[in-house]
Amino acid sequence: MQSVLDDGKKRMEGAIHALEKDFSKLRTGRASSSLVDNLVVEYYGTPTPLSQLASVSIPDSRTITIQPWDKGAFGDVEKAIQKSDLGLNPVNDGKIIRIAIPPLTEERRKDLVKVAKKYSEDAKVSIRNVRRDMNESLKKMEKDKDITEDEMHGGQDNVQKLTDDFVKKCDELFTAKEKEILEI
Known part of the structure; x- marks a missing residue:
């Protein structure tokens, strides 16, 4: 039963990691x-x-510089x-490529928040799918007489707690990203 929980936790952590990468x-x-x-x-x-x-x-909060190692790659x-x-519009001076990051418009900020919300929802769906898989594994173990019915219910409670923790973490990451996007 512990292996089911450990495997599920790893998969849920993977969903959080993917969300952070998307953000x-x-x-x-x-x-x-x-x-x-x-x-x-x-x-x-x-x-x-x-x-x-x-x-x-x-070099600063509004500029990205790219220095190709091969002059032919500019x-x-x-x-x-x-x-x-x-x-973004790159500016090439022959030595370095500079990209100025323009300030975001209010409309663009709202669109980015919607995209962030979608990423967050996708991560939650992944986490819930892991929960479903874990619960099915526990039911199969109980059916195969590997664990008792009480152990299965206890395991399902643990699975739900784990799921709630990871969904809460998704919400916290989204709230932080939303704040960052809307910050002027």
């Missing part, structure tokens, strides 16, 4: 290297992650940024 991609008013982490550049005909072509730094990196759905 890091959401653009707030601040510059963050996570905005360009997932960028793939067509480099000599091969899709290559930006992190393998250049160093990314954040144009490719610039094109990849323009084609991405980030809505």
